[in-house]
Amino acid sequence: MRASQFHISTSKETPADAEVVSHQLMLRAGLIRRLASGLYSWMPMGLRVIRKIEAIVREEMDRAGGVELIMPAVHPAELWQESGRWQKYGPELLRLTDRHDREYCVGPTHEEVITDIARRELRSYRQMPVNFYQIQTKFRDEIRPRFGVMRSREFIMKDAYSFHLSEESLLQTFDDMHNAYCAVFDRVGLEYRPVEADSGSIGGAKSREFHVIADSGEDALAYSTGDDFAANVEKAEAISTATRQTPTAKMESVDTPKVHTIDQLTEALKVDVTKTIKTLLVKGAEAPVVALIIRGDHQLNEIKAEHIDAVLAPLTFADAKDIQAAANCDAGSLGPVGLTIPVIADGDAAAMSDFVCGANENGKHLQGVNWARDLPEPIVADLRNVVDGDPSPTGTGEIKIVRGIEVGHIFQLGTTYSESMKAAIPDENGEMQNMHMGCYGIGITRTAAAAIEQNNDDKGIIWPDAIAPFTAVISPIHMAKSETVKAAAEALYKTMKDAGVDVLFDDRPLRPGVMFADMELIGIPHRFVVSEKHIANNQLEYKGRRESEAEIIDIGDALGKLG
RNA sequence: CGGGGUAUGGCGCAGCCUGGUAGCGCACCUGCUUUGGGAGCAGGGGGUCGUAGGUUCGAAUCCUGCUGCCCCGACCA
Numbered sequence: 001m002r003a004s005q006f007h008i009s010t011s012k013e014t015p016a017d018a019e020v021v022s023h024q025l026m027l028r029a030g031l032i033r034r035l036a037s038g039l040y041s042w043m044p045m046g047l048r049v050i051r052k053i054e055a056i057v058r059e060e061m062d063r064a065g066g067v068e069l070i071m072p073a074v075h076p077a078e079l080w081q082e083s084g085r086w087q088k089y090g091p092e093l094l095r096l097t098d099r100h101d102r103e104y105c106v107g108p109t110h111e112e113v114i115t116d117i118a119r120r121e122l123r124s125y126r127q128m129p130v131n132f133y134q135i136q137t138k139f140r141d142e143i144r145p146r147f148g149v150m151r152s153r154e155f156i157m158k159d160a161y162s163f164h165l166s167e168e169s170l171l172q173t174f175d176d177m178h179n180a181y182c183a184v185f186d187r188v189g190l191e192y193r194p195v196e197a198d199s200g201s202i203g204g205a206k207s208r209e210f211h212v213i214a215d216s217g218e219d220a221l222a223y224s225t226g227d228d229f230a231a232n233v234e235k236a237e238a239i240s241t242a243t244r245q246t247p248t249a250k251m252e253s254v255d256t257p258k259v260h261t262i263d264q265l266t267e268a269l270k271v272d273v274t275k276t277i278k279t280l281l282v283k284g285a286e287a288p289v290v291a292l293i294i295r296g297d298h299q300l301n302e303i304k305a306e307h308i309d310a311v312l313a314p315l316t317f318a319d320a321k322d323i324q325a326a327a328n329c330d331a332g333s334l335g336p337v338g339l340t341i342p343v344i345a346d347g348d349a350a351a352m353s354d355f356v357c358g359a360n361e362n363g364k365h366l367q368g369v370n371w372a373r374d375l376p377e378p379i380v381a382d383l384r385n386v387v388d389g390d391p392s393p394t395g396t397g398e399i400k401i402v403r404g405i406e407v408g409h410i411f412q413l414g415t416t417y418s419e420s421m422k423a424a425i426p427d428e429n430g431e432m433q434n435m436h437m438g439c440y441g442i443g444i445t446r447t448a449a450a451a452i453e454q455n456n457d458d459k460g461i462i463w464p465d466a467i468a469p470f471t472a473v474i475s476p477i478h479m480a481k482s483e484t485v486k487a488a489a490e491a492l493y494k495t496m497k498d499a500g501v502d503v504l505f506d507d508r509p510l511r512p513g514v515m516f517a518d519m520e521l522i523g524i525p526h527r528f529v530v531s532e533k534h535i536a537n538n539q540l541e542y543k544g545r546r547e548s549e550a551e552i553i554d555i556g557d558a559l560g561k562l563g
Numbered sequence: 564c565g566g567g568g569u570a571u572g573g574c575g576c577a578g579c580c581u582g583g584u585a586g587c588g589c590a591c592c593u594g595c596u597u598u599g600g601g602a603g604c605a606g607g608g609g610g611u612c613g614u615a616g617g618u619u620c621g622a623a624u625c626c627u628g629c630u631g632c633c634c635c636g637a638c639c640a
Contacts, residue, residue, distance in 0.1 A: 012601065013575050013589065017633050037632070143564085146633090261639065278640050299638060317637055327640095334640040358640050365640095477599060513600035520600095531599070541599095 001470070003506045007044045010518050020216045022452035023148030025461050029522045031448075031469075038145030038153030042445075045522060048469035049448050050156060054135050056187050056466065057158045057442055064180035065173075066133045066160055071113045073137060077103035079112040083420045094141045106139040111417050111439060114161040118435060119423035125165045128425070128435070129173055133160035135444065149445045150405065151218070156444040164436040165427055167414070174206075174412055177440045181210050181408050184442065189464030190451055193404065195221050196231040198303050207411040210442075211404025212450035221404045222386045226397015233401065234303040236386045237393040240347025249354045249368030251337075256365045260332030262296045265365065269356060273297045276356045277349050279334040281318035281326060284310055284342065289318045289326045293336055293345035295352065298384040308381055310342050333358040337366055337375045345371075345378035405450040406443070413437040452523075461523030462545050465563070470504040472496065472562060473524040475515050477531035479507065489530040492540070492558060499559055520545065528558055 009030035018024040026032045031046030042050055058068065074096070080086035086093075086105075094106040107113065114132055122128060135158045145153050160177070164170040178194065185192040190212050197209040209232055211221055222236035223229060231237075259268050266273050276296030282305065284290040290310050294300055306315040323331050326341055335357035336343045356367045371377055390399040415434040418424065424432040448467070455462040465471060474496070476489035489505070496503040504524065506515050512529075519527060527550075529541040534552055542561050543550035553561070 010601095011574065011590085016575070019634085144634095259640095265640085276640095278638085280638085280640070296640095302637080315637090317639090323640090330640080332640050481598085511598060511600085511602070513598095513602085515601095516599085517601045529599085533599080 001504050003504055003508050006504070008508075008518060008522075009043065010521050018148065020147045020150065020453065021456055022150065022216075022449040025452055025456060025521070025523075026148055026449070029461060031522075032149060034148075038142060038151075040149050040152055040154075045469050046448070049463070049467050050444060052467045052469075053188060053444050053447050054156075054158070057135065057184055057444065060180045060184045060187070061133050061158070061160060063183075064131075064176050066131045066180075068134060069117075069132050070134045070136060071107070071110050071117075073107055073139070074104050075107050075113055077105065079116055079421075080105060083112050083115075083417060085112070092140050092142065094139050108138055108140040109439075109441075110134070110136075110159055111161065111413070111437075112421070115417045115421045115423050115437070118161075118163050119418075119421065122163060122423075122425055122435070125425055125427050125433075129162055129164045129169045131160055131162040131173060131177075131438075133158060133440075147216075148449060150449045152445070155446065158442040158444055160440040162438040162440070163423075164438075165425065165433060167436055170412055170414075170436040170438050174410060174438050177410050177438070178208060181410065181440075181442070185210060185212075185407070187466055188447065188451065189466050190407075190447075190454060192407070193221065193223065193230055193402075195223075195404075196235050197409065198232065198235045205412045205414050207409060209406050210408030210410075212407050212447075212454060213402055214405050214450060214453040215403055216453050217403035217405040219404050219406055220385075221402050222390075222399045223402070224392035224394060224397040225400060226392055227394055229392050229394045229397075233385050234301065236399070238301075238347065238382050238384050238386045239391045239393055240351055241391055242348055242351035244351045244371070245353040247353055247368075247370040247373055249370075251366055251368045251370070251374045253359055253361075253364050253366055255363060256333075257363045259363075259365065260330075265356065266296070269365070269367065271356055271367070275352070275354070277336075277345075277352065279336055279358060281323055281331075281334065281341075283312040283316040283318060283322075285312050286310065287341050289322050289341055291326075291334075291336055291339055291341055291343045292383055293343060293349045293378060294384045295346065295349045298346065298348065298387070300383060301385045304382055304384075308344060308383075310344065310379075327360040329358070329360050329362050333360060333362050333364065335360055335366055335369075336378065337369060339375075343376070343378045344381050344383065346383035347380055348384070350378055350380045405446065405453065407447045407450050408440075408442045410440040411438060413439055456523075459517070460521035463523040463525055465525050468502075468523065468525050470524050471502040472526040472528060473504045473506055473519045475506045475512070475519065475527060475529045477512050477529065477533075479530075480509050482532055484535055485530055485532060488535050488540075488555070492528065492530060492555065496559065501559070501562060526562060528561075 011028045014024050015027045030043055032040045096104045138157045139154050142153050162173045192212050194208050194210050197207045220233040222231050222233050256268050259265050273296045277293050280292045281289045302315050306313045327334055353370050354368050359366045386399050388401050418434040423435045427433045452461050476485050479486045493505045525545045527543045534540055538555050539552050540555055541550045542553050
């Protein structure tokens with residue numbers, strides 16, 4: 001491609017509203033343009049990246065036995081009503097009405113449509129297992145789109161859905177997909193980690209997320225230093241190793257005016273934060289409210305809390321009125337002593353002795369509190385987020401926390417959708433069986449953003465070769481003034497094109513500094529500079545995007561630099 | 564949804580407090596000079612100042628409504 005025939009649109013200035021580096025660089029390099037909140041156009045330079053990621057995904061899906069199809073972006077409401085998600089999905093589902101007053105939604109995911117296809121198309125167990133996939137635009141009406149294409153409303157996703165007669169077959173495909181995803185992210189050239197995850201609203205038994213490791217990631221991941229355990233913090237089990245000590249203090253009330261937070265409490269009473277507990281009231285499944293108890297320095301894990309039977313799902317915090325009714329005080333003075341509602345304590349909180357908590361009376365706290373002696377034993381459950389240094393749930397090593405960007409997610413759905421949508425098939429004995437299902441997603445556009453988060457410097461993007469918009473650029477110095485340079489650059493361009501290299505010929509009549517700055521910002525991995533200086537020796541200058549110094553090579557050796 | 568901020572040429576911003584001919588940098592166009600790391604000089608084009616109303620002789624500026632965009636938002640016992 002000749003740069004003069006392409007569209008290159010770079011900017012020196014960083015747009016004011018871009019927060020994260022990938023968003024800033026994508027805008028500056030002219031890869032994307034914003035149309036409205038959470039809606040982006042992919043400009044020619046950016047689209048090349050997307051197409052390369054798609055090609056890798058497609059190859060690996062095909063290799064793993066996937067078959068590609070494409071489904072409509074707009075879905076009739078009836079299908080979603082049948083699965084029950086028309087109600088459950090909430091405001092993230094963009095709903096539309098057509099001229100006949102029929103209701104539709106813009107698909108945020110395609111379980112319903114593919115299940116409808118499966119129940120119509122699959123008539124014999126001999127047709128299974130089968131794994132359909134598509135690469136297509138999705139729409140989710142996010143509350144707060146941000147970080148450019150990292151969390152946009154419209155985005156491109158590869159979604160695959162597999163159908164099986166048996167669970168064993170599903171497990172086999174789930175493993176195959178796990179391996180295919182590893183192959184995809186290996187080829188794209190990212191540092192990533194598969195982690196155990198909660199399956200969330202899609203439902204089903206087991207799921208695994210693929211995260212690109214980056215400090216700007218929205219998810220916290222826990223991994224073990226001792227083995228290959230890795231899980232989303234939402235899912236990672238917290239192991240309590242503490243054992244309760246014998247009480248030494250007697251319970252007494254202390255005045256704590258204006259103390260509403262744990263920080264204020266530790267300051268006022270000069271007590272270590274690990275001797276305090278916090279009490280959170282949430283709506284219960286049966287009781288109106290339930291008390292959740294965690295140590296002062298720990299954080300509630302909402303996902304874990306929501307999975308407890310006594311807790312109402314989705315997790316809802318008690319409001320001021322509920323708190324008054326249950327404890328006769330404000331939220332800042334809550335404690336478990338004397339409560340008549342169910343009290344569920346995290347393992348570490350249940351192992352505490354002589355602790356400090358709210359007195360259920362504004363302006364007062366209790367100290368020297370002990371379970372069993374001053375209040376009943378709580379129900380014990382895992383309620384908190386794991387933290388750095390926790391023992392690994394596998395028993396070897398300790399937990400470390402890193403941040404990640406979720407670029408892939410694979411689920412074992414089981415028979416959730418085949419039951420609600422009646423997708424059954426006769427087995428070898430002619431008996432109808434609900435199909436077992438798996439689903440597997442890769443965020444194509446998000447993968448591009450994640451790659452930039454992980455690969456950039458003060459000059460711009462540094463694309464991994466596999467997904468760079470162009471693998472190499474030829475930058476001639478003052479070609480307009482030198483027939484020699486022009487001839488050599490044209491010849492090199494032809495050689496590279498003939499060799500199948502995805503090369504950009506920067507034939508724009510620009511000063512060298514401008515050309516270099518543009519190509520570094522865009523992040524082309526390999527640069528070949530053709531100039532009068534070296535052409536006489538049949539040489540040119542090569543520089544890798546990550547290298548600080550250029551080297552002089554023979555023109556004939558240029559192709560060798562591209563591996 | 565709640566809180567905060569913001570809206571002036573393609574991009575980044577000043578002007579607003581204290582009402583009186585809309586300005587700067589980048590980008591763009593023309594010419595000359597320059598030419599290996601985002602050139603210099605000269606000239607030029609482009610803006611209903613988000614929108615609707617109000618106050619006023621006069622509104623980008625003051626007031627009110629609406630809209631867009633950005634940031635923050637259980638973490639609290």
